[in-house]
Amino acid sequence: MLALALACGGAGAADYVKLPLADGFDFPVGKPGASGYYKARGFWPNGHMGEDWNGKGGGNTDLGDPVYAMGDGIVVQSRDVRVGWGNVVIIRHVFRDNDGKVKYVDSLYGHLNRRNVVLNQRVKKGQKIGTIGTNRGMYLAHLHFETRKNLYIGMHRSKFAKTYANYYSPTSFIRSHRQCPTSSKLYPVPINTFAPYPGGKPVARNGQTPTLSGGAPRSISIPVRKQRSQSKPPSPRVTSSSRPATTTLNPKVQKVISESKKPSSEPPRASAERKGLLSRLRSRFSKEGKPPKRRRGFSRGR
Numbered sequence: 655m656l657a658l659a660l661a662c663g664g665a666g667a668a669d670y671v672k673l674p675l676a677d678g679f680d681f682p683v684g685k686p687g688a689s690g691y692y693k694a695r696g697f698w699p700n701g702h703m704g705e706d707w708n709g710k711g712g713g714n715t716d717l718g719d720p721v722y723a724m725g726d727g728i729v730v731q732s733r734d735v736r737v738g739w740g741n742v743v744i745i746r747h748v749f750r751d752n753d754g755k756v757k758y759v760d761s762l763y764g765h766l767n768r769r770n771v772v773l774n775q776r777v778k779k780g781q782k783i784g785t786i787g788t789n790r791g792m793y794l795a796h797l798h799f800e801t802r803k804n805l806y807i808g809m810h811r812s813k814f815a816k817t818y819a820n821y822y823s824p825t826s827f828i829r830s831h832r833q834c835p836t837s838s839k840l841y842p843v844p845i846n847t848f849a850p851y852p853g854g855k856p857v858a859r860n861g862q863t864p865t866l867s868g869g870a871p872r873s874i875s876i877p878v879r880k881q882r883s884q885s886k887p888p889s890p891r892v893t894s895s896s897r898p899a900t901t902t903l904n905p906k907v908q909k910v911i912s913e914s915k916k917p918s919s920e921p922p923r924a925s926a927e928r929k930g931l932l933s934r935l936r937s938r939f940s941k942e943g944k945p946p947k948r949r950r951g952f953s954r955g956r
Contacts (some may be wrong), residue, residue, distance in 0.1 A: 672840035675756070676725040676749045676779065678833040682799055683707050683765060685722050685780050697823045700816045704762065704800035705824045709786075717767065717795035719786045723777045724761045724801075724828065725749070730845050732769050735809055740789030741766035745777060746805065748843050750835045758805055758843065759772075759822065764790045764798035774845070801827045808848030879951060 681688035688707065695706035709716025727747035735742050743763045751757045767787025771777060788795050804820040807813075814820050 669846045670842040670844055671728060671774075673728060673748055673776070673843045674726065674838075674840055675836045676834055677728065677826045677836045679725040679747075679749075679831045680722070681707075681828060682722050682724050682761070683716075683719065683786070683797055684941045689714070693825065697821070699818060699821075702763075703811060703816050703821055704798050707797040707799060708795075709788075714788065714795040715789065716786050719795075720782045720903070721763050721766060721784045721786060721797055723779060723781045723783050725779045725899065726760070727777060728843060728845065729771045729775045729777060729783075730760070730772055731808065731848065732773050732775075735851065738789065738792070739764050739809065740787060740792070741769050741784065742809070743769055743771060743783050744808070745783070746843055746845065748841045749831065750837075752830065752865050756841055758803075759827070760800075760802040760805060760807070762798075762800040762802065765796065765801075767794060767795075799824050805844060806849070809851040810849055833925060878954055 659926060680686055681691075684691040690710055691707050692710055693705050694708040695702055697703065697705050709719060721743075725745075725747045727745040730746045731742060731744035733742060734740065743766065745761050745763075747759050747761065749757060749759065751933075763784060765787050766784040768785045769783070770785075771781075771783045777783060786795050786797050801822040801824045802820060803822060807820065827863055831870055
């Protein structure tokens with residue numbers, strides 16, 4: 655059933671590594687048994703999905719104290735997520751539960767000041783994986799610690815129900831699994847099950863940035879705007895001076911019109927009278943430049 659869920663429920667096809675069963679689990683601070691530390695904030699469903707561990711000295715007295723892997727496993731995330739998380743390490747463990755079934759669990763260590771492990775590194779129970787931090791002064795120094803049943807949560811807690819269906823109560827889980835049956839057999843453990851999350855990029859041991867199995871980084875092509883072709887010259891603009899003359903005026907009228915286009919130094923009244931004369935002359939001549947025919951019976955005095 656778990657194998658089917660892993661094959662169908664993740665962000666992409668999972669890769670697998672073979673690991674031995676964890677022989678038991680311990681608290682991530684003050685080993686053994688969280689000596690010198692207390693649980694300042696506990697786990698409750700639909701609320702706080704982990705536990706906050708503080709040094710008994712209070713304040714920032716535990717800043718820089720070592721954080722340990724709760725059990726044997728493999729690092730499936732080691733990165734600076736920033737926002738409210740800061741440096742985060744997630745380790746995946748395979749173990750035989752009290753009912754005899756082989757199961758998986760993720761342990762998350764948040765707000766670290768330093769990370770001492772990298773992606774895909776195999777770790778042992780009690781190995782130092784980082785130090786207690788404040789997420790750049792956002793909090794008083796403490797360790798945020800989670801244990802998860804669902805191997806696809808990663809940093810996407812809002813996408814999954816905050817219930818026992820996806821989480822263990824960390825203290826309850828450790829106390830009931832201090833010792834676990836082991837064997838010489840190696841078991842396949844799925845990795846690369848987390849969907850991408852904003853923030854710093856995870857770095858693998860070989861210095862390369864890993865991607866989800868079966869997928870390659872997507873490239874974005876930006877369309878280039880085509881320029882207008884300059885091979886065709888623009889059409890020449892037709893002006894009044896370039897248009898062919900369609901009318902022929904009487905030379906006397908043409909002289910009056912030409913003179914009217916020149917800047918006039920006459921007073922406004924004389925200029926107005928001249929324009930009036932020009933309009934009367936235009937009305938007396940047709941487009942062909944000939945005076946209109948006289949009406950029959952019309953005589954002009956001498």
